[in-house]
Amino acid sequence: MDVFSPELFLKIAFCAYGAGIVGSLLSLRHERAANLVGFASASLAALSGIGSALFALISGSAREAVAFELWPSSIPYVSLTLKLDPLSAFFVLIVSLLALALSVYSFGYVRGFYGRKNVAVLGAFYNALLLATTLVFTAANAFFFLIAWEIMALTAYCLISFEHEKAETRKAGVLYFIMSHIGTGCLILGFLLLFQVSGDYSFEGFRALGEKLSPARRDAAFLLFLFGFGVKAGIVPLHIWLPEAHPVAPSNVSALLSGVLIKTGIYGLTRVLFDFMGTPPNWWGVTVLTVGTVSALLGVLYALMEHDLKRLLAYHSIENIGIILMGLGASLMFLHTNHPVLATLALIAGLYHTINHAVFKSLLFLGAGAVLHATGTRNMEEMGGLIKRMPATAFCFLIGAVSISALPPLNGFVSEWLTYQSLLQGFGTTGSLVRLMFPLSGAMLALTGALAAACFVKAFGITFLAQPRSEEAAHAHEASPTMLLGMGLLTAACVFLGLFPTLFLKLLDPVTQQLTGQQIGTQLSLANRLALGNTQALGGTVSTLGIALMAVCLLPVPLVLWLFFGRRAQVRIGPTWDCGLRGLTPQMEYTATGFSKPIRMIFKALFRPHREVQREYDYSPYFAKTLRFESHIEEAFVTRLYRPLNRTILRLSRRMRALQAGSIQAYLIYIFITLLLLLIFAL
Amino acid sequence: MNRVLAIILQTLLLLALAPLISGCIRNWKAKLQNRCGPPVWQPYFDLVKFLRKDMVISEHASWIFRATPYVLLISTLLAGLMMPLISVSAPLSLFGGALAFVGLLALGRFFLALGGLDVASTFGGMGSSREMTIAAIAEPALMLAVFTVAITADKSTNLSQMLLAAQGPTWKLLNPAHVLAFAALFIVLLAETGRIPVDNPATHLELTMIHEAMILEYSGRYLALIEWSASVKQLVLMALLVNIFFPVGMAAELTPAALGLSFLWFMAKLLALAGAIVLVETTNAKLRLFRVPDLLSAAFVLAAMALLSTFLFQ
Numbered sequence: 001m002d003v004f005s006p007e008l009f010l011k012i013a014f015c016a017y018g019a020g021i022v023g024s025l026l027s028l029r030h031e032r033a034a035n036l037v038g039f040a041s042a043s044l045a046a047l048s049g050i051g052s053a054l055f056a057l058i059s060g061s062a063r064e065a066v067a068f069e070l071w072p073s074s075i076p077y078v079s080l081t082l083k084l085d086p087l088s089a090f091f092v093l094i095v096s097l098l099a100l101a102l103s104v105y106s107f108g109y110v111r112g113f114y115g116r117k118n119v120a121v122l123g124a125f126y127n128a129l130l131l132a133t134t135l136v137f138t139a140a141n142a143f144f145f146l147i148a149w150e151i152m153a154l155t156a157y158c159l160i161s162f163e164h165e166k167a168e169t170r171k172a173g174v175l176y177f178i179m180s181h182i183g184t185g186c187l188i189l190g191f192l193l194l195f196q197v198s199g200d201y202s203f204e205g206f207r208a209l210g211e212k213l214s215p216a217r218r219d220a221a222f223l224l225f226l227f228g229f230g231v232k233a234g235i236v237p238l239h240i241w242l243p244e245a246h247p248v249a250p251s252n253v254s255a256l257l258s259g260v261l262i263k264t265g266i267y268g269l270t271r272v273l274f275d276f277m278g279t280p281p282n283w284w285g286v287t288v289l290t291v292g293t294v295s296a297l298l299g300v301l302y303a304l305m306e307h308d309l310k311r312l313l314a315y316h317s318i319e320n321i322g323i324i325l326m327g328l329g330a331s332l333m334f335l336h337t338n339h340p341v342l343a344t345l346a347l348i349a350g351l352y353h354t355i356n357h358a359v360f361k362s363l364l365f366l367g368a369g370a371v372l373h374a375t376g377t378r379n380m381e382e383m384g385g386l387i388k389r390m391p392a393t394a395f396c397f398l399i400g401a402v403s404i405s406a407l408p409p410l411n412g413f414v415s416e417w418l419t420y421q422s423l424l425q426g427f428g429t430t431g432s433l434v435r436l437m438f439p440l441s442g443a444m445l446a447l448t449g450a451l452a453a454a455c456f457v458k459a460f461g462i463t464f465l466a467q468p469r470s471e472e473a474a475h476a477h478e479a480s481p482t483m484l485l486g487m488g489l490l491t492a493a494c495v496f497l498g499l500f501p502t503l504f505l506k507l508l509d510p511v512t513q514q515l516t517g518q519q520i521g522t523q524l525s526l527a528n529r530l531a532l533g534n535t536q537a538l539g540g541t542v543s544t545l546g547i548a549l550m551a552v553c554l555l556p557v558p559l560v561l562w563l564f565f566g567r568r569a570q571v572r573i574g575p576t577w578d579c580g581l582r583g584l585t586p587q588m589e590y591t592a593t594g595f596s597k598p599i600r601m602i603f604k605a606l607f608r609p610h611r612e613v614q615r616e617y618d619y620s621p622y623f624a625k626t627l628r629f630e631s632h633i634e635e636a637f638v639t640r641l642y643r644p645l646n647r648t649i650l651r652l653s654r655r656m657r658a659l660q661a662g663s664i665q666a667y668l669i670y671i672f673i674t675l676l677l678l679l680i681f682a683l
Numbered sequence: 684m685n686r687v688l689a690i691i692l693q694t695l696l697l698l699a700l701a702p703l704i705s706g707c708i709r710n711w712k713a714k715l716q717n718r719c720g721p722p723v724w725q726p727y728f729d730l731v732k733f734l735r736k737d738m739v740i741s742e743h744a745s746w747i748f749r750a751t752p753y754v755l756l757i758s759t760l761l762a763g764l765m766m767p768l769i770s771v772s773a774p775l776s777l778f779g780g781a782l783a784f785v786g787l788l789a790l791g792r793f794f795l796a797l798g799g800l801d802v803a804s805t806f807g808g809m810g811s812s813r814e815m816t817i818a819a820i821a822e823p824a825l826m827l828a829v830f831t832v833a834i835t836a837d838k839s840t841n842l843s844q845m846l847l848a849a850q851g852p853t854w855k856l857l858n859p860a861h862v863l864a865f866a867a868l869f870i871v872l873l874a875e876t877g878r879i880p881v882d883n884p885a886t887h888l889e890l891t892m893i894h895e896a897m898i899l900e901y902s903g904r905y906l907a908l909i910e911w912s913a914s915v916k917q918l919v920l921m922a923l924l925v926n927i928f929f930p931v932g933m934a935a936e937l938t939p940a941a942l943g944l945s946f947l948w949f950m951a952k953l954l955a956l957a958g959a960i961v962l963v964e965t966t967n968a969k970l971r972l973f974r975v976p977d978l979l980s981a982a983f984v985l986a987a988m989a990l991l992s993t994f995l996f997q
Contacts, residue, residue: 384803387745387746417783439831443986446822446827447822450789453819457793458815461801465803540839546779551761555757557694564734565904566735566903569904572740576742577806589808596812
């Protein structure tokens with residue numbers, strides 16, 4: 001056995017995260033030192049984590065990975081075992097990659113908190129969250145997994161409520177806390193169901209356990225896990241905490257929450273459904289695919305209605321989780337109909353989109369953070385013209401926007417291409433009417449993608465282009481070099497994952513081997529392109545690298561035209577056409593709300609916008625002296641589902657209050673009755 | 684070497700033919716309305732004139748505004764190179780099929796909409812907003828129709844493969860899936876190319892413009908590139924319709940004779956489709972903006988019925 005092993009790197013990463021926590025806390029009173037220590041050790045840990053994951057995936061040692069104990073434990077059933085199998089390694093790669101970029105970014109970003117907030121606390125919780133997330137991805141024992149899961153949830157809560165002096169933040173934090181714990185409750189029940197059959201909490205014992213469970217119990221476990229992990233992933237309708245909690249956190253943390261934390265839900269679902277549950281019944285796949293489609297569509301529609309830049313991005317996380325679930329759902333359906341190769345293709349689509357979303361969403365959040373840092377607002381209606389003042393940030397944000405809109409040749413396009421292809425191929429897998437679901441989901445994916453493009457035209461255009469709409473935007477400044485470096489790393493990752501998918505697919509081979517028993521990475525890649533099937537004519541092919549190179553080759557076309565015809569043409573800078581009025585003011589620009597108005601009108605039945613116009617006039621309403629316009633949208637899920645539920649719970653608990661009257665005698669009677677009941681039950 | 688030649692030839696064909704089709708549509712429309720109309724060559728004169736003219740660029744514009752015409756032209760040409768025009772195999776068919784084709788057109792539109800917002804005018808923003816909205820609701824119909832045709836072509840999204848399958852042993856025009864998908868795609872074509880009843884390419888009223896409002900600030904060389912890209916886009920979308928659904932006379936081998944014959948066929952088919960567009964444009968009024976979704980959902984329903992019919996009749 002070599003001295004160097006992925007496990008060693010993993011342990012180094014844990015130690016470095018630990019050192020980050022301790023170091024930050026030791027330098028409580030020295031902001032600069034805390035910043036340096038906290039984020040330097042996180043960067044180090046991240047590098048070590050990347051090394052560990054890549055090592056495990058490339059050398060193939062992940063395939064024969066064995067569980068190892070992190071710490072001997074004397075509690076029965078609980079063993080603190082870790083295992084770096086391919087699926088774990090893939091997710092460790094995601095978290096470490098992001099941790100590196102985010103930590104570099106944080107050096108500059110947290111300077112904004114100097115003198116205002118305690119940076120040391122932020123650094124400590126940040127390291128703790130990364131540590132807990134890495135543990136979640138590598139834990140090999142259900143008990144240990146749940147402990148790490150809880151630590152992760154709690155540290156995330158502390159980070160979300162970091163700026164707790166704002167009421168909005170506190171409210172969002174509590175909402176997250178409640179939802180997260182409902183989810184954890186479901187997970188505990190789910191694991192208990194599995195435990196009843198396996199008699200052991202280790203993931204090894206859970207492997208392919210589904211076959212041994214009775215169908216009813218198996219379905220119950222599926223629903224519990226879907227609910228529990230779904231809350232964390234933010235699927236519709238369990239998503240309401242996400243657009244509240246993600247925007248209020250500091251931007252580097254928002255990026256972490258959207259990039260990694262919701263992926264723990266995806267990890268959990270993949271682990272449970274593909275590793276533990278055996279061959280799934282058809283309705284599981286149908287459910288996951290439907291949930292995914294609905295989440296994707298509603299996520300993007302609500303995102304379009306936002307003019308808070310970070311809330312908009314948070315809603316897009318719901319959309320992208322939906323797209324990931326479409327891949328996973330299709331994969332489950334193919335497993336049911338016994339098409340392992342197609343199942344692998346769909347699974348690859350889902351996992352590829354997982355890492356893509358992690359990369360471009362973090363990039364966008366970091367960009368939003370830089371904008372927030374520079375202008376002090378998250379409201380897009382007060383931005384504008386930032387491309388002239390923050391050119392590098394604008395460029396990175398643009399790359400992220402093109403990626404998330406699934407436009408070629410960047411990474412979002414690649415994973416959505418894979419998703420489309422697996423949906424299309426799925427049509428042939430079954431003869432029943434269910435197969436119509438595949439092309440229809442594909443069509444909904446197309447709608448989602450096009451709406452996402454519209455949304456990012458708005459997000460980028462209103463934020464970065466045209467004239468500044470406020471004083472702050474007019475005097476914005478470029479982000480600091482470390483922040484730009486952090487964004488640059490993620491931009492490079494977007495381009496790499498977009499142009500070289502064939503290189504990346506090799507990393508996924510061990511993962512699919514583990515989950516579906518197939519490896520199609522080499523079959524999929526043909527020279528530098530992705531190709532379906534072994535013959536190149538059948539099936540689709542795409543080469544993003546080819547498209548990019550060809551675009552460069554076509555550049556001479558406009559150049560030749562210019563040389564041939566327009567050499568003598570002059571360029572003059574002039575004012576924008578203002579219909580003969582005297583000068584355009586920023587007030588006359590199109591607003592974010594105005595931009596999405598057509599969509600709001602078309603999907604009126606869904607949004608039910610609340611609109612209020614007040615006019616003051618003397619003679620006729622057409623000549624108003626003052627005009628006040630107000631419009632807002634409340635999510636149907638909040639008004640129709642959660643608010644009534646909330647009311648019911650409050651009403652019930654008010655009734656329950658009678659039980660807790662505070663008199664000792666009454667409590668003694670309760671205890672006595674309970675005891676009696678238990679005795680009767682035991683008989 | 685052959686492939687490089689094919690790429691060069693097809694690029695030239697796209698650039699040379701596209702303005703002619705636009706000119707034909709404009710001329711015939713005028714004839715049908717008892718006007719004389721501009722000659723069919725007018726778009727070429729316009730392009731040359733635009734290329735020679737001085738440019739006025741807004742003081743608010745950033746590099747996005749300047750990059751947009753190039754991104755638009757190149758992405759549209761790339762999409763065009765993936766489309767089989769006169770030979771069965773498209774020059775870039777290995778670099779991407781129907782999905783990349785749709786994606787590249789979307790890339791051009793994305794930048795054009797940003798260009799519209801970049802100059803800080805209300806008209807530009809209005810145009811961008813409407814263009815992105817209409818494109819978004821046209822997309823599911825487009826994709827569903829493409830999926831349906833792909834399903835009848837052994838689930839391949841390779842455009843050449845789809846064409847071969849449509850040629851197949853029996854010509855599939857009378858296949859109900861193809862008829863319905865054709866109808867859906869025709870509506871999408873009208874929407875994507877900004878034709879009446881969705882948008883009016885000849886309007887001069889800013890408030891009713893969609894495409895024209897977005898490019899209101901462009902002048903000179905940039906305007907020429909954008910206009911040219913718009914007509915190339917129209918040409919390739921029309922080629923999608925005529926070649927996939929009427930795959931007659933396509934050259935299977937790359938000999939000059941076969942290609943020439945195929946070119947004649949291609950022209951005939953294109954002009955027939957252009958005639959259909961002219962008829963629609965002349966007999967219909969422009970729809971109110973909020974009636975356009977009804978039209979496009981009709982396209983979606985047609986595409987869904989096409990899909991259903993592949994399930995029923997096989």
